[in-house]
Structure formats: structure tokens, C-alpha cells
Amino acid sequence: MKPNLITKITLCGLLLNGIYANAQKTTLEVNTTKTITKIQPTMYGVFFEDINFAADGGLYAEMVKNRSFEFETPLMGWIQPKSDRHSYNKESGIATTINVLENKTNPNFCRVLVNDDKGYELINEGFRGMGIKKDAKYNLSLKASNPSGSIKKIIIQFIDKDKKVLGETSISPSASDWQNYTAQLTATQTEAKAKLKITFEGTGTIDLDMISLFPEETWNNRKNGLRKDIVQLLYDLKPGFLRFPGGCIVEGKTLAQRYQWKKTVGDVDKRETLINRWNMEFAHKLAPDYFQTFGLGFFEYFQLAEDIGAAPLPILSCGMACQFNTGELVPLAELDPYVQDALDLIEFANGGVDTPWGKVRADMGHPKPFNLKHIGVGNEQWGPQYIERYKVFEKAIKAKYPTITIVSGAGPFPEGDYFEYGMQELKKLNAQIVDEHYYKNPKWFRENATRYDNYDRKGPKVFAGEYAAQSVAIASPDNKNNWECAFSEAAFMTGLERNAEVVYLTSYAPLMAHAEAWQWTPDMIWFNNLESYGSANYYVQKLFSNNKGTDLLSITKDGKALIGQNDLFASAVKDENTKEIIVKLVNTSAKAQDVTVDLKGSKLQSNGKLITLTSANLQDENSFAEPKKISPKESEYALKGEKAQLNLPAYSVSVLKLKMK
Incomplete structure (x- = not known):
């Protein structure tokens, strides 16, 4: 038996050697x-858009939905007690909204009539619930007017689905005119689906507005700031830039619904609420309660960029609404206010405290300039209408701020008539950086690692502004952040890096999504009301960004x-x-x-x-x-x-x- 065993082992060894040799x-x-x-230091960055409840209900740590009663349905998010007949129980009281027309930015407030002293209740459901953690502190603020002094106390509680109290505090509304009140709750247990219950003691009428709740622990412990765990994920990427505020959200379905940066700075309670353009965009995930309070506005974006060590890259409307929706155009003769918005934004970011918009920045607590170097004109626009508007912006910006780098766009696709036309015209204009977007299947990313090998080194530089491998199809709700998508993006990114002579900025998109309130997949970071995590795609981005080097x-x-x-x-x-x-x-x-x-x-x-x-x-x-x-x-x-x-x-x-x- 022994000789045979040796022979078999020898044969196995020869076979294995043959395999390894081949x-x-x-x-x-x-x-x-x-x-x-x-x-470029900006080689790998992040692109933020308020899609998938990424701002309100996500990065912006506000926990109360519709805090100032400004949604299209003014009491959306608020629950009143009901009688056995399933109508509002007016016997105990009722909440209605009052509209003050002369207040242009925050016209609504809530008037609560308490009919008896049994404790009328008003409950806020939060953003798919409120995530609270045991022993953590939460800061509440509200505005109240108690004209007759008949409401003696407002009791504020966290409750769970069984109405068990998970934390409590109270306010005594002493003033007859509008006054700010603050209080703090400490959670007695961890709960992802808590709600905020407000109970009134007394009989009579009280007016309420800006009912707000934030965790005490935020990023940099900034009062009423950003969710610490989500910002930490961004910080860990070591991003070279932060592009904001989008995306198609810049354009709006209509021009009236476009993102207007001047309405997002100054006092938070004076910022005008706007419907989110993604609220009813996709039949697979309708979100009629998706609005923008702009508590996360342009000042906060600049501040976030500074916090995470990223260069700010704001994108502004060029006077064209989303061409996938209305495609509404501002006539060229009426484009001046849009151009002025761009010039004023540069002043807001970089101007001295003696300039009008620099003073606004300083009054918000940041006298030092934000050192803005890039600005984007339009998002995914295409066709002659975009080119002729881009020319107007470029001329005005370069005349006043010649050192600012302008980012233009080549449309929504990485090939085809829109793209070819846009690139051809932008090259003629000696455009500085052109934004390209690609949402394709994983195989496309592997096959297109050579995309920039033959790009003209003397032409415009490239901003790979939005890319993500789609496991099923673009905009499909079944797309997954699977490993094939992630390593295919990595293969593509080696091509971006090999062509750093022409590729100056790159970013995955979208950046983040609420696990229960998303509209678009895949997404780089996922979160719920308590936790967040990076997808496999996140770790690919992190590997490249943390190891980008200085020399190719x-x-x-x-x-x-x-x-x-x-x-x-x-x-x-x-x-x-x-x-x-x-x-x-x-x-x-x-x-x-x-x-x-x-x-x-x-x-x-x-x-x-x-x-x-x-x-x-x-x-x-x-x-x-x-x-x-x-x-x-x-x-x-x-x-x-x-x-x-x-x-x-x-x-x-x-x-x-x-x-x-």
C-alpha cells in the first residue's frame, strides 16, 4: 500500500504544479x-442632493415634520385626537392654521382651541417616526402666543406606538405676544419610531409656530445642526469638494420651484418652505410629504464643506426648469436676475464684511470668507437654449470674478446627440470644466475605463459629476448597491485616475437615502432614524479618495x-x-x-x-x-x-x- 500512496501523492504534486504553471x-x-x-486636490468629492429625504429627515437633524405648518396641507405630519365617529374630537379642542398674508416667507401658524381642561393633544409623527436613544438629550423650541393667559402649561412627551411615555418636559407660556420658549427632553429608552406628543393644560386659545426638536449631540455640537453619524461618514471620505444643492433640485419642475439660494440664508424661521421636486416624481415611491424647509441652506452647505475639509462647489439655475418636466425657459432678455444671483453668491462666499452679501455671511456667524473657487451654471441642461444662457453667465462672471472656475454641463447622458452637441459647443467656448453624468450597467463601467484616454488634453477638463452602476436599470426601484456594481465602479475609477490630466473632479450620486423614504436607488450611504452605514460603493469611494496621492x-x-x-x-x-x-x-x-x-x-x-x-x-x-x-x-x-x-x-x-x- 505504501508505494502506491507515494505514487498518488507524486502524481497529485505534478498535476498541481502543472495547474500553477498554467x-x-x-x-x-x-x-x-x-x-x-x-x-487635483478635488479629484474625489461628494455630491449632495436633497433626494431620498437626504436633508429634512436625514442630514439636517430636525425631528419635527412640518414644524412651521407651511406644507401644502398645513397640518400634514400633525395628528389630532379623534372621536369614536372618526372625525376630529372638537369636544376637547381643535387645531387650525391661520394664514398671515403680510408674512411672505412663513405665513402660517397653528391656533389651538382647548375646550376643556382634560388635556387636548397634538402629535407630530416625525420623518417616518423619530429616532431617540436612551439617556440622550433633545432640545425643543417653539414660538407661542397666549393672549388670554388661559393656557397654563404645555406638556411635551416622547411616546411609542403604544403611547408609552419615553421622556417628558413642559413649558409655561407666560407671554400674551409671540415669544420663544425652550425645553429639553431626555429619552428613557431607545426607539426608532417615537412621536412627539404635545398636551395643553387650561381652557382657551393659544397660537403656536416653529415647533422644533433637535438632538443635543450634533456634528461639532452645533446647535440645531447636522446628524453626527452621517457627517462622520462624509468626513471619513476626506472629500476634495462638496457639490450642492443638487442635481435636478437646482432646476425645479418649474422655474417657480427652482432652488433660490437667497431664500435659504438668514434666520431659519424666515426661510420659505418649498415643495421638493422629488415628492411625486416616481410612481414607485410617492412622497406627498416631501418638502424643503431650507434649515439646511447655502450657509450650512458652505459650513459643512469647511467642516469636512472640502472645497465648496455650488450649482445654480441657469434659467431653465428641468427639461424632463416642463423645460420652462426664462427669456434671455429677463435673465439678469439669475446672473445676479450667481454674482451675489460669489460675494456671499468670498466678499468682505463691508460688502452687502459678505455682511449677510458675517451676521450669520462667519466673517471669514469661504474661499469659493468653483461655481456651476446649470445642472443637466442641453441644447442651444443652454449654450446661449451659459454664454451670458460666463461673460458676467468672468468680467467681475476672473479667477472663479466655471463648471458647465453636457446634458444628462454620456453619449448621444445632446452630449455631442453640448461638448462641441462648449469646446468652441473654451469652457473650463464640463460636468458629465453616467448611470449605466456594471459592464459599461468596466468597458469604459478607457473613456478619457483619448480626450483632448487642451480642451475642457472633466467633472465626472454623477455616476453609479445600475444593477437593473436607471431609476429602477430594484437597483441594489451590490458588490458587482461597486468593483465595476472601481475599475472605471482607475481610468479616471489614469487620466488625471483631464479629469479634475469626480463624485458618486446620489449620496444618501432614508431606508423608508427613498425615491431613487442605488445610493452611497443609507440611514434610518437611528443608524447609518456606507454601502460597498462607499468603501470603494473611500479607498480611492483616501489614497488619491499628489502625482500620477x-x-x-x-x-x-x-x-x-x-x-x-x-x-x-x-x-x-x-x-x-x-x-x-x-x-x-x-x-x-x-x-x-x-x-x-x-x-x-x-x-x-x-x-x-x-x-x-x-x-x-x-x-x-x-x-x-x-x-x-x-x-x-x-x-x-x-x-x-x-x-x-x-x-x-x-x-x-x-x-x-
């Missing part, structure tokens, strides 16, 4: 000393760029700040692959780091249950000589970091 092995060369081009290096196979040969994609950079060589490798094959990276030129330290992002199943996703199912794993790497030997797992994104001596 396994695909790839050798790459990196010239570590020759810089091809500098990589060549990485080649047999003298040619690696762009899909053997299902492999790669880019290489040097970081002058950290003194590192960084190589990004994407294996889109179903099999592991051996790769040798020959690092020529610089002397490198033997100890490095290898970061790997991988998952065995193409359909794998992160979730609230498994938020880091697909997340980077970091290990030490020992370099021997000038050649790095790597085994790249199937379906993987790998980043090799080596210190220069």
Missing part, C-alpha cells in the same frame, strides 16, 4: 520617479496601460505629502490572480500596507444588520527587493502602499 500571472511596471501629471505615475503591462487585460485594472500614484507609492488594483475576474508589480526608480522601505476590499458573491450588499459585510481589510505587507508579489482575490479591489526611503 495559472494567469501578470507583471506590471511602475515608474516611481516620473510624474505624468499632478492630481505610469503603470503598464508590456508597455501598455492595464485596462481590462485578464480582467485586471490598475492605477498608480505617488503622495508627496506622505512619501508613499500607492498602487490600486482591481480584479474583476471570478478567479484569484497573481500579479507582480515591478517598482522601478525610488528606493522603498520593506514594510508596507495592503488594503483589500472583496466579497465572494456578486450580489452581496452591506445592510443595517451587516453594515461592514463588505469593508476594507488592512494587513502589513513585506516588500522584497523592487518587485511586489500579490495574489489578488477574485472580485477584489486592492491598494498597496509603500513608503519611500
Whole structure:
């Protein structure tokens, strides 16, 4: 038996050696000393749009829905007690809204009539509930007018679905005219679906407005600020820029519903509520309660950009409503106010405190300029009407602010008549940066890693402003943030990085979505009322953004760029700040692959780091249950000589970091 066993082992060994001998092995060369081009600090950024309840109910930490009674249905979000006959129980009291026409921005307030002393109730449902955490503190504020003094106390409580009280405080409304009142609640347990119950003691009438509730703990502990966990995810990306406020939300379905930045600055309670253009856009996810309070307005966007170390990139209306909706146009002869909005915004961001709009910024608590360098004209507009309006904006902006870089747009698609026309005309105008958008299937992203290889280096630079692989189809509610989409985007991003000479800015879109109130998928960050997590796509973006480097290096196979040969994609950079060589490798094959990276030129330290992002199943996703199912794993790497030997797992994104001596 023994000789036979030895023979079998020997045969197995020969077979395995044969298999390994035939396994695909790839050798790459990196010239570590020759810089091809500098990589822009703005190379990887974030694009924020108020879609999927990303602002109110999301990033903006307000917990009360319709706090100033300004929705189209003024009591939407507010629940009054009902009698057995399912009509409002007027025996105990009733809430109605009063409209003060001379108040143009916040005309409505709520008048509560309390008919007896049994405790009339008014309940706010929050944004698909209110997320509260045990022992956390929540700051309440409201405006009240108690003209007869008949309402003695207002009791404010957190309640759950069974009306169990989860925290309580009270206010004594002492003034007959309008006055601000504040109080604080401490949650006695964690609950994702809490509501806010307001009970009145006394008999008579009281007027209420701006009933607001924020967690005490916000980003930078800023009063009435942003959700800390969501901003932390943005901060961790180390983004080069923040594009805001959208997206199609800039345009509006009609010009009257466009985003007007001047209405979003100054006192929060004087900002005019506006319907959100996504509220009824998609039949698969209607959201009639989707409005914009603009508590998160342009000042807060600039402040957020500063907080996370990103350059601000505001986008403004060019006088064209969304062309997928009405396509309403401002006549060229009436375009001046739109152009003036752009000029005034630059003054708001950069002007001294002695300028009109610089003073507005200073009065809001930021006398120092925001150092705005980029401004976008229009979002996804196309056709001759856009080009002729862009010319007007460009002439006016460059005349007054010649150092500001203007971002223009090439329409909603990355190819076709709209795109070809837009690019042709913008090249004639020597446009500085052109925004391109692509929502395509994963295969498209892998096949288009060469997209910018042949772009004119003397033409406009590229802003890859919105991209995301669609697992099913564009705007499908069944799209998933699955692993195939994520690593396909990584393959594409190696092409963006390899072409850093022409690609200056890039951002995934949309940025975030409420798990119960989304309209569009996929999205980079998901949140509910208590938690948030980054998708697999988020971790791809983070790997690239955290390792973008300062100088582009060549990485080649047999003298040619690696762009899909053997299902492999790669880019290489040097970081002058950290003194590192960084190589990004994407294996889109179903099999592991051996790769040798020959690092020529610089002397490198033997100890490095290898970061790997991988998952065995193409359909794998992160979730609230498994938020880091697909997340980077970091290990030490020992370099021997000038050649790095790597085994790249199937379906993987790998980043090799080596210190220069």
C-alpha cells in the first residue's frame, strides 16, 4: 500500500504544479520617479442632493415634520385626537392654521382651541417616526402666543406606538405676544419610531409656530445642526469638494420651484418652505410629504464643506426648469436676475464684511470668507437654449470674478446627440470644466475605463459629476448597491485616475437615502432614524479618495496601460505629502490572480500596507444588520527587493502602499 500512496501523492504534486504553471500571472511596471501629471486636490468629492429625504429627515437633524405648518396641507405630519365617529374630537379642542398674508416667507401658524381642561393633544409623527436613544438629550423650541393667559402649561412627551411615555418636559407660556420658549427632553429608552406628543393644560386659545426638536449631540455640537453619524461618514471620505444643492433640485419642475439660494440664508424661521421636486416624481415611491424647509441652506452647505475639509462647489439655475418636466425657459432678455444671483453668491462666499452679501455671511456667524473657487451654471441642461444662457453667465462672471472656475454641463447622458452637441459647443467656448453624468450597467463601467484616454488634453477638463452602476436599470426601484456594481465602479475609477490630466473632479450620486423614504436607488450611504452605514460603493469611494496621492505615475503591462487585460485594472500614484507609492488594483475576474508589480526608480522601505476590499458573491450588499459585510481589510505587507508579489482575490479591489526611503 505504501508505494502506491507515494505514487498518488507524486502524481497529485505534478498535476498541481502543472495547474500553477498554467495559472494567469501578470507583471506590471511602475515608474516611481516620473510624474505624468499632478492630481487635483478635488479629484474625489461628494455630491449632495436633497433626494431620498437626504436633508429634512436625514442630514439636517430636525425631528419635527412640518414644524412651521407651511406644507401644502398645513397640518400634514400633525395628528389630532379623534372621536369614536372618526372625525376630529372638537369636544376637547381643535387645531387650525391661520394664514398671515403680510408674512411672505412663513405665513402660517397653528391656533389651538382647548375646550376643556382634560388635556387636548397634538402629535407630530416625525420623518417616518423619530429616532431617540436612551439617556440622550433633545432640545425643543417653539414660538407661542397666549393672549388670554388661559393656557397654563404645555406638556411635551416622547411616546411609542403604544403611547408609552419615553421622556417628558413642559413649558409655561407666560407671554400674551409671540415669544420663544425652550425645553429639553431626555429619552428613557431607545426607539426608532417615537412621536412627539404635545398636551395643553387650561381652557382657551393659544397660537403656536416653529415647533422644533433637535438632538443635543450634533456634528461639532452645533446647535440645531447636522446628524453626527452621517457627517462622520462624509468626513471619513476626506472629500476634495462638496457639490450642492443638487442635481435636478437646482432646476425645479418649474422655474417657480427652482432652488433660490437667497431664500435659504438668514434666520431659519424666515426661510420659505418649498415643495421638493422629488415628492411625486416616481410612481414607485410617492412622497406627498416631501418638502424643503431650507434649515439646511447655502450657509450650512458652505459650513459643512469647511467642516469636512472640502472645497465648496455650488450649482445654480441657469434659467431653465428641468427639461424632463416642463423645460420652462426664462427669456434671455429677463435673465439678469439669475446672473445676479450667481454674482451675489460669489460675494456671499468670498466678499468682505463691508460688502452687502459678505455682511449677510458675517451676521450669520462667519466673517471669514469661504474661499469659493468653483461655481456651476446649470445642472443637466442641453441644447442651444443652454449654450446661449451659459454664454451670458460666463461673460458676467468672468468680467467681475476672473479667477472663479466655471463648471458647465453636457446634458444628462454620456453619449448621444445632446452630449455631442453640448461638448462641441462648449469646446468652441473654451469652457473650463464640463460636468458629465453616467448611470449605466456594471459592464459599461468596466468597458469604459478607457473613456478619457483619448480626450483632448487642451480642451475642457472633466467633472465626472454623477455616476453609479445600475444593477437593473436607471431609476429602477430594484437597483441594489451590490458588490458587482461597486468593483465595476472601481475599475472605471482607475481610468479616471489614469487620466488625471483631464479629469479634475469626480463624485458618486446620489449620496444618501432614508431606508423608508427613498425615491431613487442605488445610493452611497443609507440611514434610518437611528443608524447609518456606507454601502460597498462607499468603501470603494473611500479607498480611492483616501489614497488619491499628489502625482500620477505610469503603470503598464508590456508597455501598455492595464485596462481590462485578464480582467485586471490598475492605477498608480505617488503622495508627496506622505512619501508613499500607492498602487490600486482591481480584479474583476471570478478567479484569484497573481500579479507582480515591478517598482522601478525610488528606493522603498520593506514594510508596507495592503488594503483589500472583496466579497465572494456578486450580489452581496452591506445592510443595517451587516453594515461592514463588505469593508476594507488592512494587513502589513513585506516588500522584497523592487518587485511586489500579490495574489489578488477574485472580485477584489486592492491598494498597496509603500513608503519611500
